[in-house]
């Protein structure tokens with residue numbers, strides 16, 4: 001039964017379509033004549049998208065400051081540095097360009113640039129104001145373009161918490177599938193699997209509701225035909241477009257209903273091992289976590305199996321629900337993400353520390369899991385996934 005106590009709010013104006021990046025100048029101008037572009041170190045430069053954006057903004061008279069030092073698991077040092085520069089230069093708008101890391105960072109920078117405390121302190125001190133943010137997403141994965149969440153890593157403690165306040169919603173999100181064709185296969189696989197885990201956890205979590213479930217069902221349907229296709233045919237515009245849609249729907253779903261134990265366990269993995277891609281960490285943890293949740297999610301798993309095209313063919317309810325887990329294993333093999341924690345370089349003696357961190361920094365996600373989970377159960381899941 002879905003919850004009947006529902007609060008729905010998402011103020012992000014979404015622009016979806018091929019070539020939409022060309023309108024960024026006009027959109028940016030509504031907010032400021034001086035924007036700060038937040039991006040990573042290589043991919044947007046290599047693909048030429050950064051240069052293109054610079055020209056698009058220039059043509060509309062929007063000046064810009066470029067901060068292109070965001071790493072795959074962005075640190076609080078990067079965020080605080082960018083925020084300091086934004087303040088010094090009097091930037092009036094933050095534009096996040098790239099995948100989940102620059103987009104998450106752009107929201108955190110927008111908050112830190114408005115306040116007077118280091119970004120880490122916003123984990124405990126709610127933020128009431130932020131600079132306006134425009135997101136331009138280049139991967140189809142995190143859904144960060146349409147929600148308020150930001151994930152950051154503390155390089156000293158290796159903690160990787162997520163946070164999100166109402167002022168952190170981007171004002172506008174530009175989703176242009178054309179700029180996603182430059183995504184390499186490994187990024188397509190890891191970000192695409194992240195989309196799946198977002199909808200799996202939002203659809204089955206304790207905070208689910210009818211609105212997030214509607215987003216999830218459409219996303220499952222899109223994932224069915226496009227996740228593997230986008231991996232095998234990187235230049236297929238239809239597959240790219242549909243994965244971009246699935247990612248945005250999943251981003252809206254987790255904004256409403258959160259994530260669960262798979263994300264709670266993954267953040268400590270890529271927090272302790274910053275070279276591990278978020279989606280790869282999720283891939284290692286998903287199968288065992290689904291087995292753990294199976295009893296609590298039987299009907300949901302059956303429904304998802306149906307949406308992913310798994311044939312019922314005389315299976316009992318138990319068998320059909322379990323068939324979803326087998327289907328996920330099959331999908332992971334098809335996109336070369338059939339990995340275990342040990343394959344990702346995780347050291348076994350760090351598992352107890354990571355089980356603790358799942359609750360210290362991602363407690364809200366662990367609590368949202370459909371089946372109750374404590375530190376002992378979390379450690380067991382890490383061991384089984386090793």
Ligand SMILES: [Fe+2]
Pocket residue numbers: 142194198263278
């Ligand atoms: Fe995720």
